[in-house]
Amino acid sequence: GQVGSRSPSLNSNNETLEECMVCSDMKRDTLFGPCGHIATCSLCSPRVKKCLICKEQVQSRTK
Incomplete structure (x- = not known):
């Protein structure tokens, strides 16, 4: 049963990596320079x- 309980948390982590760190509503789409991160x-x-x-x-x- 442990494998099944781990899968949803992996999925939510992937979504968290894609969503904006400020509003959490939109997807990240803007590249900051010079560091190159998309946050x-x-x-x-x-x-x-x-x-x-x-x-x-x-x-x-840069969008």
């Missing part, structure tokens, strides 16, 4: 001054 959707990215993953200053945003 937010295009609507939330202008509000983010430092990368939510590595805390590096965001100098550019």
Whole structure:
């Protein structure tokens, strides 16, 4: 029974990796530069001054 109970948590983790770290509603689609991380959707990215993953200053945003 343990294998079955682990599968749903794996699925929800995958969804969490794709959703915006700010609003959790939209998918992540904006690349921060120069670090190259994708942490937010295009609507939330202008509000983010430092990368939510590595805390590096965001100098550019690419959708």
